[in-house]
Amino acid sequence: MAQYLEELDGVFVALADPTRREVVRRLGRGPASVGDLARDFPMTLPSFMKHVRMLEANGLIRTAKSGRVRTCELRRDRLAVVDDWLAEQRRIWEERTDRLERLVTEPEEQQ
C-alpha cells in the first residue's frame, strides 16, 4: 500500500507538465525514438531528455538503447494506477449519492 502511494505521487508529478503529457500521448500511438519525439518540441535536446528521464524514473515509459538510437515505449500499466485511484473516488461519491437518495426516498415510502 505504501509503495502504491509513492507510485501515485510519482505518476501525478510526471503528468503535471504539458511536454510530458504530450510525450505520453505520442507514445500511445506506438514506440518512438528520442530523436523523433524531440523534433516536435520547441526546446533543446538536453532539456527534452530531462523530461524523458523523469517519465522513465516514474515508470511511465521504458527506454532501450540500440546503437545510437534510444527508443521509448509507454507503460500503460502505470497510467492504470491513476485510473484505479479515480475509480475509487467515484465509488465513494456513488456510495454517498446512494445514502442521500435513501434518506430522501425512505421516509416517503413509510408514509
Add this chain to the structure above:
Amino acid sequence: MAQYLEELDGVFVALADPTRREVVRRLGRGPASVGDLARDFPMTLPSFMKHVRMLEANGLIRTAKSGRVRTCELRRDRLAVVDDWLAEQRRIWEERTDRLERLVTEPEEQQ
C-alpha cells in the same frame, strides 16, 4: 485549450501528494470543516492548511468560512479533467490496437 492544459498541470500537482489525495477522498463522502479534517492527519494545523490552500488554489476544493469554521467541499468537475485526459489516451491506444489488428487480420482475409 491553453487554459485546459494549465488546469491539468495544477490538478496533477495537487494530486501528487498523499495528504491531499486523502483530503479529496474524505470530501468525496461529503463536505467537512478544516478542523474535522485536520484531526486525522499527523501534522500541525498550519501545515495542514497549506495542503487545503493548494487544493483550493488548483480548484479541487472550494472552502467557505462561517463564523470561526471553514468548511471544505470537493469540486468533482475538476477531477473530471483528469478523467477526460485519461479517456483521450485510451482512445489513442484503442485506435492503435485497431490498426495493428487490421494489419494482422486483413492479409488472412485476402487469402
